Amino acid sequence: GESVGLHLPTLSVQEGDNSIINCAYSNSASDYFIWYKQESGKGPQFIIDIRSNMDKRQGQRVTVLLNKTVKHLSLQIAATQPGDSAVYFCAAISGTYKYIFGTGTRLKVLA
Amino acid sequence: NAGVMQNPRHLVRRRGQEARLRCSPMKGHSHVYWYRQLPEEGLKFMVYLQKENIIDESGMPKERFSAEFPKEGPSILRIQQVVRGDSAAYFCASSPPPTLWSYTDTQYFGPGTRLTVL
Numbered sequence: 001g002e003s004v005g006l007h008l009p010t011l012s013v014q015e016g017d018n019s020i021i022n023c024a025y026s027n028s029a030s031d032y033f034i035w036y037k038q039e040s041g042k043g044p045q046f047i048i049d050i051r052s053n054m055d056k057r058q059g060q061r062v063t064v065l066l067n068k069t070v071k072h073l074s075l076q077i078a079a080t081q082p083g084d085s086a087v088y089f090c091a092a093i094s095g096t097y098k099y100i101f102g103t104g105t106r107l108k109v110l111a
Numbered sequence: 112n113a114g115v116m117q118n119p120r121h122l123v124r125r126r127g128q129e130a131r132l133r134c135s136p137m138k139g140h141s142h143v144y145w146y147r148q149l150p151e152e153g154l155k156f157m158v159y160l161q162k163e164n165i166i167d168e169s170g171m172p173k174e175r176f177s178a179e180f181p182k183e184g185p186s187i188l189r190i191q192q193v194v195r196g197d198s199a200a201y202f203c204a205s206s207p208p209p210t211l212w213s214y215t216d217t218q219y220f221g222p223g224t225r226l227t228v229l
Contacts, residue, residue, distance in 0.1 A: 034217065036220075042222055042223070043115075043117075043202050043220035043221050043222045043223045044154070044202070044220045045220070046217060046219060046220075049217060089153055089154070097142070097144065097159055097166075097167070097206070097218075098156070099144075099154075099156060099218065100156075101146075101153035101154045101155075102153050103151075103152055103153045104151075104152075104153055
């Protein structure tokens with residue numbers, strides 16, 4: 001079946017360093033991808049998205065890279081801050097609404 | 112523009128009772144989705160509704176679970192005769208209807224309802 005997996009369950013990063021969170025998806029029909037941030041006790045918060053006709057998209061301090069050949073997605077956070085500590089999920093979407101979420105990567109920012 | 116609203120935020124029920132979770136989508140959004148999240152896991156799709164219609168309930172257990180999104184009022188996820196295994200966080204998301212230039216719309220999530228079954 002479909003799956004979206006993450007390579008590392010926990011990532012610890014020094015404050016000020018860059019963070020890279022990876023995600024693999026299995027459904028080659030996925031054409032829309034989103035990264036969400038979930039803080040403890042809260043709902044997922046939209047960070048950035050990318051469609052399959054692109055391979056890179058930048059936001060404020062965040063960049064998403066998409067490699068369709070190997071079905072891989074990454075989220076890069078520049079100059080990581082304590083407020084970035086959270087669980088990050090990628091979602092792969094095929095069609096109009098079928099979101100397949102990964103398990104999540106916990107990002108810990110060390111002072 | 113208020114975000115997706117869910118209530119209650121926390122709900123405690125004893126085995127056998129009913130749980131009723133409410134979701135008010137963002138203004139202008141007519142599509143609602145319900146997800147379940149177990150601790151340390153990702154979100155699992157349960158059901159997709161539009162006003163007065165269930166579009167896809169393939170992720171929802173056939174027994175004890177039901178969902179509705181009436182013409183007026185919030186969407187309701189109802190769990191009858193709850194069991195301990197129903198304990199989880201339940202998230203609602205909403206999206207606007209598709210447009211001519213965007214057939215896939217971003218889902219925006221509410222804060223969730225944390226259900227604990229004793």
